[in-house]
Amino acid sequence: MNQYQLRRAEVFKVMEAGSIAILFAGDLIKRSADATYPFSVNRNFFYLTGCDEDSLVLILLKTSSTQKEILNIKDQNPLMEKWVGKSLKDLEAKTISGINTITPLSNYEPSLGRLMDRNGINVIYVDTERDSLNARVMEGEAFGRKIHKLYPGMKVVNLNHNINALRVIKHPDEISDLKKAIDITQHGVENALRHLRPGRKEYEVVADFNHSLALDNSDNAFETIAASGENACTLHYVSNQKTLVDGELLLLDLGATYGHYCADISRTFPINGKFSDRQKTFYSIVLQAQQNVFDAIKPGVSMGDLNNIVKQTYSVACVEAKIIDDASQLDTVYYHGVSHFLGLDTHDVGQMDGMILKPGMVITVEPGLYSSSEGIGIRIEDDVLVTETGCEILSPNILKSIEAIESFMNQSKD
Ligand SMILES: [Mn+2]
The missing domain is CATH 3.40.350.10 (Creatinase/prolidase N-terminal domain)
Structure with a gap:
């Protein structure tokens, strides 16, 4: 059958x-x-x-x-x-x-x-x-x-x-389609990154992403967010009109489709190819929160638990870094959930409330950190399969560490 x-x-x-x-x-x-x-x-x-x-x-x-x-x-x-x-x-x-x-x-x-x-x-x-x-x-x-x-x-x-x-529970064939959608997304991100520089427009970055998708015979899973500087603090910013400014960050939230399966990836890049020290501090906190969530994912854990892990990470790290004065201000810099289901729809179907993770589920892990006063908005999002014992990151090859991003951006300019 x-x-x-x-x-x-x-x-x-x-x-x-x-x-x-x-x-x-x-x-x-x-x-x-x-x-x-x-x-x-x-x-x-x-x-x-x-x-x-x-x-x-x-x-x-x-x-x-x-x-x-x-x-x-x-x-x-x-x-x-x-x-x-x-x-x-x-x-x-x-x-x-x-x-x-x-x-x-x-x-x-x-x-x-x-x-x-x-x-x-x-x-x-x-x-x-x-x-x-x-x-x-x-x-x-x-x-x-x-x-x-x-x-x-x-x-x-x-x-x-x-x-x-x-x-909600995915078959291996569905995982394979999701991985193809993620690979196509990776090509698109890399193409966008090769052309990223101060003075260009947010919508030009979107065009570079879309050009790559078209060459891969794919389409957008959802409207691409290309939000630079303070725009990144608006979660679903899609007007993409601003000129990219030297020294600011660019947040990309995008995804390709394959066989109707949707990738959903977010990355945040320094427009001039180098993170400032302050940006590095923010970025490292988000990366740490995401890693803590990865470490916690396994059958039996709830989505609510995952979001609490992000909040716990932030409530210490963001105070230490003086992003907020105390943990009570957390919801001014983090104001969305960390995960949703992913599949034939980007915000895939399935009851989220009280949902306990089971093997075969695919979710996003997307902590963000947003300070409009500092003009910094960061989101890092990967797609993850829940396995019997933990999780498999389905998007491990999309540039993410500070070193990998800076080295890619400073080699491949054309
Ligand atoms: Mn998402």
Whole structure:
């Protein structure tokens, strides 16, 4: 069985007999006139099928005696293919997903009605998420509402948290995709660094990163942050307009994707190629906090524990370095969490609250330290796999120590 088959088998375990689960790849979203935004597949759909095309619909049927999988793909349209290229074919869909029954989308609604009728279906599972009362209605939610209307009394259940829980534990194939995304990110960081010098603009650094990503046939996992000097104290600074000043630091928070898996890396570099003593002091404290977190990561530890380690490190070191007067001022120089899940989404799905680390989880470790009065903002972020006994750093080769950064920056200027 391939990975997608194994994942669907896990979803079947959650389903009651006499039920159907429906998942949607998502539709193209109109931009203007006949232009659409680039398609971005629903990640749970992708996780369960491996198929990456708009409009596809996955149906899982479970009765007391059988389990059936159906993938609905676009009706074949040779004329349309002359304009937009080939759509997913039967055999291709079958090979990728491991689903034997592939049917055209035009068949989906009539056949769904029949399936429900003939199999005594009384539960419909959808996958829908809503993080705000005013968020756009997604396909899964719209379908759930339609079922409520058409089949009074039918139970509609949301599978979203069940699928998210599966996604939290990564398979070795997923780790391998993440490592590729991280390698591409490393190329991009090094290209940006080769061209980094005072007088250039923050957005030019972003352009150098993006140029490298494009050559690696990759894309941004999220909007790149290139924040120099005091801008780095704004956590999600993305306007990237400032001119790089000699003597200031540049904070980069960026990531490439591979097969939809996201890298998420932060590095902080001296714009002129050399850290000042004060910058070194800040940098070393953040590096130490990150190392202390790495040392603590193992199954059974909570994300809250990890953040406390950063705070403990800082509450001594930052007072000693006179960055703050006493530990009570800590939240003026450190004001975010140290970790989040990483995977098909940059801020990957999974319940964070009270989460206890387990082998196979992938998290970021990203302590930061920000003093706007000193014009210094630093964040160092690596991606980490939780193992049986500790952790594996997935991004060990991206320039990080003061010596490595300075030596790279002073050799490779062109
Ligand atoms: Mn991050």
